[in-house]
Amino acid sequence: MQRSVHRAEFVVALVGIMAAALFLWDARRYAASPFEPIGSGAVPGGVAVGALGLGLVMLVQAIRGLKATSNEPKQFELTFRVLAIFILTILYVAILATGWVRYAHATVPYAILGIMIIAEHPRRLIPWAIAIAFGLAFGLDFAFRHIFVVDIP
Amino acid sequence: MTLGTALLMLLTPWHLMLTSLGVLLGIIVGVMPGLNGAMLIALTLPLTYYMQPNDAMNLLVSMYTGSITGGLITATLLRIPGTPANLMTIFDAYPMAMRGEAGRALGLGIAASTFGSLFAWVALATMTRPLSELAVRFGPFDYFALVMTALVLIISVSKGSMLKGLISASLGALVAFPGIDPSTGQSRFVFGWWQMTSGLDVLPVLIGVFAIGTVLHDAMTPQGKAERITYSNSGLFMRLADWRAQFANLVRSSAIGTWIGILPGIGANVGSLVSYTVAKNVSKTPEEFGKGSPHGIVASEAANNATVAGALIPLVAMGIPGSVIDVFLMGAMQIHGIQPGPLLFQSNAGLVYTIIGSSLTSTVIMFIMMMTLIPLLRRVVDIPRPIVTILVLVFCVIGVFAANNRWFEVGVALAFGALGFAMERGRFPLGPFVIAFILTPIAESKLRSGLMITDGDVWPLFMQPLSGGLMVVSLLLFIWPLLRRPHKTGPSADPT
Numbered sequence: 048m049q050r051s052v053h054r055a056e057f058v059v060a061l062v063g064i065m066a067a068a069l070f071l072w073d074a075r076r077y078a079a080s081p082f083e084p085i086g087s088g089a090v091p092g093g094v095a096v097g098a099l100g101l102g103l104v105m106l107v108q109a110i111r112g113l114k115a116t117s118n119e120p121k122q123f124e125l126t127f128r129v130l131a132i133f134i135l136t137i138l139y140v141a142i143l144a145t146g147w148v149r150y151a152h153a154t155v156p157y158a159i160l161g162i163m164i165i166a167e168h169p170r171r172l173i174p175w176a177i178a179i180a181f182g183l184a185f186g187l188d189f190a191f192r193h194i195f196v197v198d199i200p
Numbered sequence: 201m202t203l204g205t206a207l208l209m210l211l212t213p214w215h216l217m218l219t220s221l222g223v224l225l226g227i228i229v230g231v232m233p234g235l236n237g238a239m240l241i242a243l244t245l246p247l248t249y250y251m252q253p254n255d256a257m258n259l260l261v262s263m264y265t266g267s268i269t270g271g272l273i274t275a276t277l278l279r280i281p282g283t284p285a286n287l288m289t290i291f292d293a294y295p296m297a298m299r300g301e302a303g304r305a306l307g308l309g310i311a312a313s314t315f316g317s318l319f320a321w322v323a324l325a326t327m328t329r330p331l332s333e334l335a336v337r338f339g340p341f342d343y344f345a346l347v348m349t350a351l352v353l354i355i356s357v358s359k360g361s362m363l364k365g366l367i368s369a370s371l372g373a374l375v376a377f378p379g380i381d382p383s384t385g386q387s388r389f390v391f392g393w394w395q396m397t398s399g400l401d402v403l404p405v406l407i408g409v410f411a412i413g414t415v416l417h418d419a420m421t422p423q424g425k426a427e428r429i430t431y432s433n434s435g436l437f438m439r440l441a442d443w444r445a446q447f448a449n450l451v452r453s454s455a456i457g458t459w460i461g462i463l464p465g466i467g468a469n470v471g472s473l474v475s476y477t478v479a480k481n482v483s484k485t486p487e488e489f490g491k492g493s494p495h496g497i498v499a500s501e502a503a504n505n506a507t508v509a510g511a512l513i514p515l516v517a518m519g520i521p522g523s524v525i526d527v528f529l530m531g532a533m534q535i536h537g538i539q540p541g542p543l544l545f546q547s548n549a550g551l552v553y554t555i556i557g558s559s560l561t562s563t564v565i566m567f568i569m570m571m572t573l574i575p576l577l578r579r580v581v582d583i584p585r586p587i588v589t590i591l592v593l594v595f596c597v598i599g600v601f602a603a604n605n606r607w608f609e610v611g612v613a614l615a616f617g618a619l620g621f622a623m624e625r626g627r628f629p630l631g632p633f634v635i636a637f638i639l640t641p642i643a644e645s646k647l648r649s650g651l652m653i654t655d656g657d658v659w660p661l662f663m664q665p666l667s668g669g670l671m672v673v674s675l676l677l678f679i680w681p682l683l684r685r686p687h688k689t690g691p692s693a694d695p696t
Contacts (some may be wrong), residue, residue: 062622090647098367140607162590
């Protein structure tokens with residue numbers, strides 16, 4: 048199995064363990080009441096115990112897998128692309144959330160940049176990217192504001 | 201409203217337009233590798249906020265029908281399964297197309313898909329009401345046991361290792377807990393976030409995991425070039441001799457697909473796999489399977505389409521999703537304040553009949569579209585992937601925001617997108633996550649209601665005939681894969 052798969056297993060296991068620990072810690076606050084035998088924390092607490100155990104087993108398996116495999120070629124470039132597009136999306140959302148820039152105006156550069164980041168041969172896609180960016184920005188803006196009558200930034 | 205009046209309503213121009221739009225979009229995402237019906241329906245959910253419930257369900261059911269069928273085109277002409285449900289079709293449709301019979305391969309697939317859908321529709325129309333009347337008599341423990349069976353079933357048949365399925369389900373369950381406890385009215389597990397007081401909304405979680413996560417994962421997968429086949433319409437209409445030769449196979453495969461659809465939590469992928477295996481085992485010429493056998497195409501396509509209407513049966517009758525896509529349909533109903541379940545026939549009969557009727561009208565429109573639009577549809581696969589990725593991401597962001605005008609929910613969608621991406625990358629099945637997310641609140645509330653009735657005594661859960669039987673079935677389903685693969689432990693257990 049690829050090293051990147053074990054890396055992802057490690058991340059998911061860690062997220063599971065942390066979430067389970069958080070729920071388990073919070074579950075202690077919800078005691079049972081006289082009319083309700085088990086209380087609000089019992090079922091989530093039980094699930095959290097299970098998730099904690101499963102997460103630990105997965106973590107051990109992932110570490111063993113990571114030790115047994117080495118990095119694959121091209122994986123770094125692909126991971127970088129996905130990370131870059133994800134960070135770009137977070138920036139796009141953050142800019143929209145400030146309310147300083149309208150949806151259509153933020154979407155044009157986001158879409159063009161995003162397509163350029165993911166594309167294997169970005170130059171070939173430039174005309175497509177510009178057309179799609181404007182269509183997506185002003186088309187969806189029109190659809191949401193005038194057809195669905197929804198407030199968008 | 202009755203089924204007849206629902207069908208008349210669905211034949212009005214507005215509903216025919218919705219059905220056609222849904223089927224067309226479904227077929228297009230089915231054709232495009234990496235996209236699937238669940239993602240399309242997740243992206244459409246925000247728009248359904250602004251639609252009448254009947255219109256929304258008509259559109260979504262049509263998308264569901266179209267998405268399962270669309271993958272047939274790329275499976276046959278490009279050897280790429282548009283959706284995982286079309287994987288088995290490749291083994292015979294592509295070799296048949298290579299022999300110069302692409303039209304016949306597609307014709308067999310379309311006819312089998314239509315037959316499978318119609319067969320399952322008859323089951324949907326006739327079985328749903330009696331089943332819901334039976335389900336009304338279920339006690340809280342019976343319901344809890346049924347939900348547990350559904351959860352264990354989806355975990356045990358998920359791709360990858362069972363450990364990953366269990367982790368996926370437990371994460372989905374944990375995410376479902378924050379918010380107001382329905383039994384006590386107490387706020388719980390909000391960790392100081394007032395935005396989470398009413399819990400995590402269905403929409404951002406589902407869109408995050410299924411749309412953002414999947415599209416990011418797809419962007420990371422290198423895109424191979426497929427070998428293209430010259431296509432002609434010759435043989436697109438299934439010949440009478442083929443109908444005669446395939447009739448038994450059609451009926452058997454449709455019945456298998458319908459039954460697998462009814463089983464909670466599992467859908468088209470398993471349906472086509474089981475049906476293909478059975479068809480090969482009973483065939484007089486099993487050696488022809490994998491080399492362009494018409495029996496293989498028919499078995500796979502009849503079964504995967506039959507699972508669509510089959511999976512709607514437990515959703516409508518009991519409020520238990522028959523497949524992952526049904527989770528999204530359930531989410532669409534919840535958006536409109538409608539709780540699917542046995543009482544749906546009493547509280548919202550119109551909606552039930554609209555769902556049943558849409559399943560039929562979308563099948564007919566799917567048949568017409570597939571027969572007429574193949575030359576155009578096969579070109580959809582040429583759309584560059586980066587464009588699709590950005591299109592989906594923009595739609596996710598703006599769709600989630602438009603639903604409630606809350607940036608917090610967009611943040612939730614992005615966070616779950618990251619989790620979904622890591623899960624896809626680590627080969628964790630996403631089905632158990634979304635099914636557990638939707639079903640855990642039901643399971644918890646039924647368990648606690650049952651315990652309140654029995655004054656905290658858990659014994660009746662195992663001693664009452666139905667709940668006890670279902671708990672035994674759950675236990676067997678849980679143990680069976682472990683017994684079947686006792687040597688598969690450690691990192692090497694997961695299929696690569």
